[in-house]
Amino acid sequence: MRLSYLWLNDWVEHGLSPELLAAGLTSAGLETNIVRDLRGAYDNVVVGRVLSVSPHPDADNIRITEVDINGATLQIVCGAPNVAPDQRVAVARIGAKLPNGMVIEKRKLRGVESSGMICSEAELGISAESNGIMTLEPGIPLGAKLANHYELEDVILEIDITPNRGDCLSVWGAAREVAAISGGKLRLPDPMQEWGTGLENFSVYVENNDGCPRYTARAIRGVTVGPSPLKVRRRLFAAGVRPINNVVDATNYIMLETGHPLHAFDRRDLQDSRIIVRNARPGERFTTLDGKVHELAADALLIADAHRGVALAGVMGGLNSEVKPDTTDIILEAAYFDPVCVRKTAKALGVSTESSYRFERGVDPRGVPLASLLAARMIGASAGGTPDGFVDVYPMQWQAPAIRLRTTKVNDTLGLILSGQQVLNYLGSLGFDCKMEGDGLFAVTAPSWRHDIKIETDIIEEVARLHGYANIPATTPRLAQHEAVEGGTYRARSRMADLLAAAGFYETLNYSFINPAWRIGLGLAGKEPVPMENRINADLCELRTALLPGLLGAAALNLRKGEETLSLFETGTVFSRAVNEVREEFHCAAIMTAGEDELLGASIPRGFHRLKGILQKVIKALAGTEPAFVRPADAVRRQYLYTHRQAEIRVGETVIGVMGQMHPLALQQFDIEAPMVYFELSADALIQSRGKENTPMEPLPRFPGIKRDLALLVDERTEAGGIMETIIGTDRALIRHCRLFDLYQGPQVPAGKKSLAFRLLIQNPEQTLTDKAGDDLMAAILQRVGQRHGAELRM
Amino acid sequence: MAADLIARLLELKGQVPSIPFPKDERELDALRVRYLGKSGVIPLLSREMAGVPKEQKPEAGKLLQEARAAVETIINDATQKIKVDKIQKDIDGEFFDITLPGAEPAFGARHPLSVVMDDIVGIFTSMGFQIEEGPEVESDYYNFEALNFPPDHPARDMQDTFHLPDIKRLLRTHTSPVQPRAMARYGPPLSVIAPGKVYRCDSDITHSPVFHQIEGFTIDRKVTMGDLKGTLQTFIHRLYGPRTKVRLRPSFFPFVEPGAEVDVSCVICGGKGCRVCKNTGWLEVLGAGMIHPNVLKFSNIDPDQWSGFAFGMGIERLAMRKYGVDDIRLFFENDMRFLRQF
């Protein structure tokens, strides 16, 4: 909310500069900043009188004026069409710096010297726009500073008002807070006075008392619609409200001042001279004064005359009954509408107005007639209307509940030792009514504008606010632990991410929602996706079932930007639908460019094996055991991977994920040409696969082992893994290690064959191994690989 | 003759300390030849030993040994010194280019948001908070109702929500639902830190529809607002250094009361005022407050027996400040030119 410092000063004596005021309000919970500072902005703007106006020799639309500023006559070139002799005008002298940033210098306009500027309201920062120069009332002394005669040198504060403090959405609301924090005196009028009676030839019926607990109507006769006085227009402009005419401006002005939205109807348009507050009828249509037609829901609250709606209660008036230039008699509405009711209506229509914003946050039900009275007085003053009766439909008097407040609870909550009297003083300064009910025990009633005060704690916050959070001493608690909290998988996931980063991968973060077309295009199956409503990007309308699409997007972006090799990963949640529930699982996935890599001397598309190697290490570190990589069954083969370059990742008996080389057609959908390898696994499954028991260490061998190399010739389509398994299976007790260290295919071996060279470490834990035992084992191995794989020793 | 030999041996012994210490290989060789060579001083004297009378042999032999040992010591010391000098000289004389680029191992990096998140989780767990995570798909009940957001209350406007209409769920708009979930699951006393992803329907240079928060809370007997201040002060001093000032000012979050916005003295200008802190000298870091009695009641915890505090912070905002990132969307674009910088 924008608040004029000068307007505020009408209602509270506080003695604070705008800066101190902002700081004070901020520390009391109303975050306040100075957004416009006009102090000194009119230093060189003075009152002048136009002596003469003559045409410019070279231009039709500008004129040369002579202006008397008492003691000097200035020649000023002026472009305004309304400039005329004898006008009193605002003159910006050379050196003036106007609120809009314009600096006045001596200059020539089409060859004619101009020593200043005759200002418009817009140039003076009083209005948003203006037609021509501003003319002043006669009688203001020439040469006087303009700011001495008009309210101009203001400071505009912006107060960020939290949803609970609807009572602060007005000058009065701010004034109450300022009085409480500064100890200054409030000058608000007594809300209990004589409002007037006797509304004749007009009736008000409230059908829905829940939606409208209080409705007042006041008749005003004989108004002359026209512009509002300068002061009113300036204050509205300062608050960010557009001036319209003296009747509407008065309702807006009093709303800004008191916090009560008001509405003025043209009495001619209220058919049968009546107002009915009722719910909308099914399918009822209504045109708001902005010209928009709305179809109303049945719970929308409507202000109607005998035949039709004339306003949406608390939201906006109707086009059919607004105040027009020739309006003479008006009905002024001031009411208390139910916050939820107004909110539902405004939400359903997708509108938010100054009025609905305030009603939603709760206005003061007891202050309704006062607002009506003040607006009527203002209309009387600016539009010449006379009051002509008032009616107040208020069947159930508002009564704020008395809340029990214990001083001990105040101190226990805040960590303070306040006395009952201190608590009373703080609450008293905010208008709370407190009755002592025992030792340190009070019955507290909040003022009628404080809808946020419902329970004891709400009152404790008020005490804390006024005592000052800064004055609560900091203490260090011993934090209670709960033995059942296990801590989940956060740390383990973080460790996995650290390991992948150490292995060369960069961590990415992708949105959790994707375009379903990506899932379908990739053929991601096995999980039923969860649709979502996305008002920012309607294409991204389902929750991801896998991290793959996001990673592909990230890879595509970087390749497009010229990266040649990439290693990216992400750890995050994936979602799938299970009956009426959503299953969430933490996944970890990585994608990597896969070039033709030299490994073991052979040139194979080898990103696959590099990624496999990384996974072996990372999974071993996290699960405690090495994973197995198993060719998937046809039914679960991923179509976005190469048919034969894919494997399921298993830890023990559990399949925790998949890895493989991306199918070129899948990559094509993301405009990726570079070959890429990928894995995705369930981080939850991986972390759970780690047993609770620690695997004990193996004792270090006490006897030396021997190393033997074994080069085998096999058919080129034989898998090395099977041979390795056969080798190790020959004697698991003696063969400690078996490592493939060379793979060769080429002119050195017969066509259709390849050479695989293994290095074995043979070791007997019980005794030193003899050469003979080694030889025997090698012979046994050779025989087995020959039988099972047709392998023969490469000579 | 024998007396003469002893006299000459004594003379040799006298000479040894004044033998000049050889400075290089050449002087060393000369010394070796002069004293130990075939016709060197010591072998010559040694040959004369045969003619020494028996009763003088022990004395002459001892003198000869001592002379030989003394000369050998000089030669050994010199040999060692010349060798060391040569190594040092070679090292001192070489050209070596330390400006050649380092051969980097193929390390990747964590995402800057993860780094900040892990740091903060680490601080809180070391203070005694236990990690608890909640689901990202939430019910209206846990995300709003149990946190004292009444239906149709303007407080709900503070958090623009993504809905999952098919299953009447939503994407959580904050990590606060972990509060009622943990309360229901464990009951008091309890101290929890809850990191995670959250979602709001909002996108510009300071808002991302997906972002991260950390929520923390404790419930125990007689937890006070002073405890909240002390806990947050400890945290902020560990995050930003012990000289950082902490300021609490009243604010509104439906699930805490009294509620507070927590500011720290600007980490850029130290409180003097700069562009980052909009000349206020303060930066907003987190929201906090005493857990609202209604929230406790929703979880069947008696607010007259138990009390607690809660706080929450956005990770992106902290990371943006830490690394001077001015567009939040950079965190989710995954541009390598960005990711490589961390």
Ligand SMILES: [Zn+2]
């Ligand atoms: Zn700063």
